[in-house]
Amino acid sequence: MMLMEIKDLTVSYGGIKALRSLNIAFEEKSIVSIIGANGAGKSTLLNTIMNLVPAESGEIFFQGKRISDIKSHELIKLGISLVPEGRMLFSHLTVRDNLHLGAYAFFRTLGKKEVRKRAERVYELFPILKERRDQIAGTLSGGQQQMLAIGRALMADPRLLMLDEPSMGLAPMLVKDIFNVIKHLNSQSMSILLIEQNARAALKMSHYAFVLESGRLASQGTGASLLNDEKIKKAYLGG
């Protein structure tokens, strides 16, 4: 069974179509990336999966369950977590509060102890966040903020982690670190859906990828096959 199946998805922002009858499906435990130019509809896709943007038509299935009508704040309980574009941290709250909010939906079922344990696991992944745990999130550096955004999403212990341009605005060294974390998470059998401007780096670590052009699916294939595709090379990999 596919982990996620998107059928005939169309999304518009008042008349302007951002996604046009999109069909996408991918398997569990894989790194899947979505590449495409600015405005191709990548963020719209993730936001629609999360039901932050309503779909005009089409259906979305997660682990065989239709999730199109499930409210955003319920989706996280099904195992879908989003690291939104631009991080969208709770910038006036401390690092610790940001993390605890990541587990907001689970406080009742997990209890404080388990939430703290999860925070510890995030701190193991990003030790700098532990040092800064009482600092206000808005005062962190760009790299630390991205770590916190990922850490916050991990607090839900998701089955599928969706990341919208996690490398945006980061120095190359930091980008490498973030990618390594993504690979590490995937090695622990977490599924990853990644949007990335740096198409080459994304394809290199992806098991599978989809290429969006003006809201349409232009191409798809394994990371390796797309890396060698002449058209993709020309359009996204700088020739």
Add this chain to the structure above:
Amino acid sequence: MQITNRRIFLAFFTLVLVFPFFLEGSYALSIATFAGINSLIAIGLCILMGYAGQVSLGQAGFYGIGAYVSAILSINFGLPVVLSFFMAAAASAISAVVLAIPALRLKGHYLAVATLGFGEIIYVIINEWGPGGPSGFGDIPKFNLFGYVFNTPLSYYFLIWITLMLVMAFSINLINSRFGRALRSMHDSEIASNAMGVDVPTLKIKVFVLSAVYAAFGGAFYAHYVTFISPSSFSLFQSVLVLMMVVVGGITSLWGAIAGAIIITLLPEILREFKEYDILVYGLILISSLLFFNKGLVPIIIERLKKGYKGT
């Protein structure tokens, strides 16, 4: 409650409790009582605006509902005042839900205008259909509890400020709870908050209801204190005053709401000499506090104190 908060709490309320013994005459006591009533409304608006990030220019509407519903129920239906209080709070809560549902999709200026409209509608209703119309009505029973009537200024002062102490303790704990964290997260990013599992629309309704209940209690306390009310106390000007209290004191601090309420309540006494120009002076104070202390008094003082400690 955090340690620093607990210290401020003890110090402040000790001061409040001994304060009357250094006063002469009931006039000052009654000003202090009004300051307490205003603090109650301001704390509600502070949670709504400073923590949850929802603007309201309609708090006078909830305040008016509290005053009118409690007064009418106790006079015309002979309800015990304690009961009419809770009915007033319930009426205000229901009106907050009615306001919040369509206002959910609005932000910033649009929300400000919608809440302002709500306040005006309530004003028109009590002005047209309230007992006595524009001239209001009297003979509202004094607040009483278990047969004890709070009919002296001193007893009412203690009633208000002890209530406020409880409200403050409750509010501080609320802000530092999971609910409070969710409120603040919604302020910073509704999208992320929603994605993290916070039911943002429901939370907005809840916080509107909370602020409406605080304002309604304020209104009921007011009505059963002055025993005579008229629509003019619940006009847009009152909404603006509450907003000023919160802004002057510091919108991100519950203590700021109390400080602002005390300052804004005292001002007219100080500004007596300006007579009909007092609104102008109010305006100037609001504008200059926005320009020069845009964080508000209490947060600025706390910052200074922290810097002072580091310096030594």
